[in-house]
Amino acid sequence: MTDALLDVRGLKKYFETSHGLLHAVDDVSFSIERGKTLGLVGESGCGKSTTGRAILRLIEPTAGEVLFEGVDVVKLGSGAMRKMRKNMQIIFQDPFSSLDPRKTINQIIAEPIKENRIITDKVALEKRVLELMETVGLAERLINTYPHELDGGRRQRIGIARALAMEPKFIICDEPVSALDVSIQAQILNLLKQLQERLGLTYIFITHDLSVVNHFSDDIAVMYLGQIVEKASAEEHFNNPLHPYTKALLSAIPIPDLRNKRQRITLKGEITSPVNLPDACRFAKRCNECVEQCTKGIPPLKEISKGHFVACFKY
Amino acid sequence: MTIKNDDYIFDIEGLNVRYETEDGTVYAVNGLDLKLGYKKTLGLVGETGAGKTTTALAMLRLVPSPPGVVDCKKLEICGQDIRALSAQKLEEVRGKDISMIFQDPMTALNPVFRVVDQIAESLEIHEHLSRSDAQEKAKELLEMVGISRSRANEFAHQFSGGMKQRVVIAIALACNPKLIIADEPTTALDVTIQAQVLDLMKDLKEKHDTSMIMITHDLGIVAEVCDEVAVMYTGRVVEQGTLEDIFERTMHPYTEGLFNSLPNIADRQAMLKPIRGLMPDPTEQPKGCPFASRCDYASPECESEHPVLRYVSDTHKVACSAYDRQPDFLLERRKTR
Numbered sequence: 001m002t003d004a005l006l007d008v009r010g011l012k013k014y015f016e017t018s019h020g021l022l023h024a025v026d027d028v029s030f031s032i033e034r035g036k037t038l039g040l041v042g043e044s045g046c047g048k049s050t051t052g053r054a055i056l057r058l059i060e061p062t063a064g065e066v067l068f069e070g071v072d073v074v075k076l077g078s079g080a081m082r083k084m085r086k087n088m089q090i091i092f093q094d095p096f097s098s099l100d101p102r103k104t105i106n107q108i109i110a111e112p113i114k115e116n117r118i119i120t121d122k123v124a125l126e127k128r129v130l131e132l133m134e135t136v137g138l139a140e141r142l143i144n145t146y147p148h149e150l151d152g153g154r155r156q157r158i159g160i161a162r163a164l165a166m167e168p169k170f171i172i173c174d175e176p177v178s179a180l181d182v183s184i185q186a187q188i189l190n191l192l193k194q195l196q197e198r199l200g201l202t203y204i205f206i207t208h209d210l211s212v213v214n215h216f217s218d219d220i221a222v223m224y225l226g227q228i229v230e231k232a233s234a235e236e237h238f239n240n241p242l243h244p245y246t247k248a249l250l251s252a253i254p255i256p257d258l259r260n261k262r263q264r265i266t267l268k269g270e271i272t273s274p275v276n277l278p279d280a281c282r283f284a285k286r287c288n289e290c291v292e293q294c295t296k297g298i299p300p301l302k303e304i305s306k307g308h309f310v311a312c313f314k315y
Numbered sequence: 316m317t318i319k320n321d322d323y324i325f326d327i328e329g330l331n332v333r334y335e336t337e338d339g340t341v342y343a344v345n346g347l348d349l350k351l352g353y354k355k356t357l358g359l360v361g362e363t364g365a366g367k368t369t370t371a372l373a374m375l376r377l378v379p380s381p382p383g384v385v386d387c388k389k390l391e392i393c394g395q396d397i398r399a400l401s402a403q404k405l406e407e408v409r410g411k412d413i414s415m416i417f418q419d420p421m422t423a424l425n426p427v428f429r430v431v432d433q434i435a436e437s438l439e440i441h442e443h444l445s446r447s448d449a450q451e452k453a454k455e456l457l458e459m460v461g462i463s464r465s466r467a468n469e470f471a472h473q474f475s476g477g478m479k480q481r482v483v484i485a486i487a488l489a490c491n492p493k494l495i496i497a498d499e500p501t502t503a504l505d506v507t508i509q510a511q512v513l514d515l516m517k518d519l520k521e522k523h524d525t526s527m528i529m530i531t532h533d534l535g536i537v538a539e540v541c542d543e544v545a546v547m548y549t550g551r552v553v554e555q556g557t558l559e560d561i562f563e564r565t566m567h568p569y570t571e572g573l574f575n576s577l578p579n580i581a582d583r584q585a586m587l588k589p590i591r592g593l594m595p596d597p598t599e600q601p602k603g604c605p606f607a608s609r610c611d612y613a614s615p616e617c618e619s620e621h622p623v624l625r626y627v628s629d630t631h632k633v634a635c636s637a638y639d640r641q642p643d644f645l646l647e648r649r650k651t652r
Contacts, residue, residue, distance in 0.1 A: 043505035044476075151593060181362040182532065186576035186589030193586075208505060215578035215587070252510040254535030256577055258562045266514055267507045270475050 004067075005170060005202045006055070007031040011064035013047075013054045020276040024050040026226035028064075029301075032219075034169075037196070037203040039217030039234065041210060041249070045271055047226040048206045052172045055204070056088055057081060068170070086116060089163035093175035095155030099147040105158055106143045109133070112165045132161040137191060153184035160191065170202045177212065189216060210253050214238055219307075222246050225274050225282040228301060232308040242310045244289045281313070289314060324494050324526040325374065326350040329388035332369050332550075336382050339598040343369040345550040348624065351543065356520065356527040358541035360534065360573070364594055366550035367530045371496045375409055376400075393493050411441040414487040418499035420479035424471035430482050431457070431467035434489055441490045456485040460515060477508035484516065491523055498530045513540055534573060538562065543630075546570045549595060549605040552624055556631035564649065566633040568610045571648045604636065612637055612646070 013025040025047045032038045040048045054061040057073060066073040068088065076084055092098040099108055109129045119125045130140055136157040147155055156176060163171050173192065177185040189212065195201060207213050213220060214234055221231040222245065230243040241247045248265045255262065269286045281287070284294040293313045301311040332344040344366040351357045359367045372378045373385050376397060390397045393412045400408065417423040425433060434453035438444045444452060454464040460481040471479055480500060487495055497516070501509040517540055520527055529541055537544055538558065545555040546567065554567035565571050572590035592609040595601055604610070607617040617636060624634040637644045 043507065153593070182573060182576040183362060183590040184593075186578075186587035187591075189578070190587050190589060210506070211578045248507060252506040254509075254513070254533060254539045256534035256538050256562070256574065258538055258558060264510060264514075266510050270477055270508060271505075 003034050004031040005034040005069060006204075007065075007067040008051075008055060009065040009067070011051065011054055011066065012062045013050050013059065014062045017275060022275045023226045023277050024274060025054060025061075026277075028223075028226070028228055030221055030228065030231060032202055032204065034202055035196070035200050036218040037205050037216060039213035039220040040204055040206045040223060041208065041213050041220060042223035043208055043249075043271060045225075045274065046223040047274075048223050049174055051223070052090065052174050052204060052206050056085070056090055056172065058090070082116075086166040087169045088172070089166060089168040089170070090172040090174060091156075091159050091163050091176045094179050095147075095152050095159055096179065098159055099155060101147055104144050104146055105129075105133070105138070108147070108158055109161050109165055112162060116166065118166075128165075132165055135164060135195070136161045137187075151184075152180050153187060156180065156188050157191070160188075160195070164195070164199075167199075168201070170204075172204045172206065174206045175208070176205075178207065178209065185212075192216075210250060222249065225271065225277070227282060227298075227311065228309075229283065229311045230309065231301070236305075236308050240308075242304065242308070242315060243283075243312050244287050244314075245283050248288075281311075322352065323350045323391075324353050324355075325392040327374070327387065327390055330370065330373055330385070330390070331387065332366070332373050332378055332383060332385050334382040335384060341597045342600055343550050343597065344373065345600070347547075347550065347552055349545060349552060349555075351526060351528070354524050354526055355542045356529055356540055358537035358544040359528055359530045359547060360532065360537055360544060361547035362532060362573075362594065364549075364597060365547040367547055368498055369550075370547075371415065371498055371528065371530060374496065375413060375415065376405060407441070410437045410492075411490045412492055413494045413496065414490070414492040416480075416483055416487045416495060416497040416500045419503050420476060420483050421503065423483050424479055426471055429468050429470060430474070434482070434486050437486060437489045453485075453489070456489055457482070459488075459519070460485045461511075477504055477512060480504060480508075480512055481515065484512070484519070488519060488523070488525075492525060495520070495525055495527045496530070497527060499532070500529075501536065502531075502533075509536075516540065534562075534577065546573070549597065549601075551605065551634065552632075553606065553635070554631075554633045555624070556628075560628070560631040564631065565646055566627065566631070566638070566649075567606075567635050568612050568637075568646060569606050571646045572609070574648060604634075612644075614640070616640065 009029050011025055011028045015022040015024055028051055030038065040051060042048045053059045055066050061074055073084055106129055109132055110125055113119050113125060113128060119128055138154060138157050177188050180188060196203060205213060205216050217234045220234050220237040221228045224245050230246045241250055248267045251262055251265045267286050272285055279297060281294040281299050284290045299311045299313045301309045302315065303309050304315050327347060327349045330344055330347040334341040334343055347370060361367050374392065378385050387398060431450055431453045434456055435449035438449040438452050439446065454467050457467055458464055462478060462481055501512050504512060531537060541558060543557055544561040545552045548569050554570050561570060575588035576590060578587060590609050595605055603618040603620055604622050607613045620636050622634040622636040624632050626632050
């Protein structure tokens with residue numbers, strides 16, 4: 001791949017629990033080109049958020065490399081990492097708990113700028129905060145309000161303004177619209193898209209909502225129990241899904257259209273525990289197309305056609 | 316044509332619910348009329364704060380008072396006037412004739428009772444079964460919702476989210492209710508589990524001839540499970556009709572706005588068209604149409620005239636005065652359909 005901004009190789013994050021080793025992220029590799037969006041999709045517990053956090057080293061990865069413009073982020077010392085984080089920001093899922101309730105919008109947005117000593121002059125700082133507020137569509141009069149006075153959509157805009165304050169190249173959006181109503185969700189998605197075009201941002205978009213991710217991403221990686229099971233362009237992903245899990249996931253979305261009814265594949269059972277995993281395809285237990293081979297080893301992620309990777313013995 | 320009351324599983328007229336708080340009065344439901352035929356599923360759709368859950372609570376007389384104040388011209392469910400019931404009679408109706416499935420299965424179950432006892436409880440109270448019979452029936456119910464009876468003696472924390480919601484459904488179905496009110500039953504679940512639970516609810520509903528209210532914000536779920544739809548905004552029904560009426564013959568600008576806000580799976584490139592602005596403050600009662608300030612079609616009259624929910628066909632009702640002023644008024648969505 002040519003101009004890759006971020007290249008993740010063999011990323012692993014294990015947690016020790018009293019029952020054994022929990023494989024939250026297990027050998028995940030992908031790269032994202034500058035200015036593009038990678039959608040990271042999966043159900044609760046599949047490791048998508050942990051992957052995002054491990055990339056930013058908000059939690060330390062167990063193993064693997066995270067190359068940001070060729071620099072391995074994992075190996076950086078704390079001072080260098082601090083500088084690096086200016087380039088890599090995150091927007092959290094819950095705009096209700098991710099903002100300090102005792103700070104005004106002004107303080108919340110100014111904090112990272114002050115902390116990194118980018119602007120020290122008070123007047124210039126306020127000007128910058130107002131500029132950021134305008135960028136994300138927050139009215140100037142709200143500058144001295146507190147988060148509890150605002151609705152979810154506006155709060156999420158604060159989270160975005162704060163992420164943009166460092167003029168990052170790359171933002172991880174961790175379920176940024178899951179807590180919002182559809183009409184507000186659409187406003188925030190449009191805003192994120194406009195910002196990407198204007199500022200040339202690169203996104204990882206983490207979500208469980210496949211219709212949102214389809215709308216938003218260039219490439220999509222589907223995760224199941226800590227591993228990527230399929231990766232393809234968004235178009236390929238929706239028109240030609242290959243992995244049995246991806247097919248089931250896509251068919252499970254209820255479609256708000258009476259004319260486009262699809263046959264639903266209902267999966268049996270539920271996601272298994274990520275603790276002490278056997279050496280087998282992790283989806284085998286729920287898979288409708290499972291054969292003997294599936295219980296005997298982990299299928300590798302193979303390129304089936306250009307840019308389309310699948311981890312399934314069928315292919 | 317005279318319509319007899321017993322043609323409907325429930326019939327609500329002029330329901331008003333307000334919450335009187337220190338910071339002012341919140342008008343949660345405002346003059347709501349709603350009724351549903353037997354064995355039908357009604358989708359009650361709207362965004363946070365539209366009054367969906369409050370409507371459901373008011374139907375069971377569960378609105379906490381204070382701060383809640385409920386008044387209603389008519390509230391009949393299963394042919395009974397719910398307003399007139401004594402506390403004791405009300406206990407008999409709840410859980411027996413009408414049962415409710417709550418949004419969050421994580422908090423709807425009691426953590427210190429075995430799941431089998433939680434299901435058996437309503438059987439002992441309503442069906443007057445002996446303890447052992449109730450336990451046996453509870454185990455059958457667990458099997459019906461796809462949980463092995465060997466797990467009957469476990470506690471809620473030993474179950475996953477999807478299984479907890481199955482237990483909640485088993486409790487709701489225990490006494491063969493005539494009406495189930497499901498308040499966002501799958502919102503807390505993953506899509507593949509949501510698909511399982513929706514399939515289960517559809518099957519069980521058909522098997523037991525139950526009527527259902529499905530409260531949801533997800534129009535996709537509505538398309539899959541409902542026969543009729545009522546779209547709520549600021550405590551009012553703004554449009555109501557059959558599934559086809561709402562999806563194919565959309566008439567209210569707010570309903571159109573909801574559809575336009577959804578990412579379209581078939582067309583990736585289309586920009587989303589969100590509804591601008593925010594829902595008005597529920598402590599204020601707007602003079603005109605409550606949606607006027609966010610509506611792309613609004614005219615000056617909309618700010619002052621209160622639209623009336625009126626029939627536009629035998630099944631389809633809409634509260635938008637544009638149709639009174641302009642008989643050939645058509646939403647953008649309709650032009651492409």
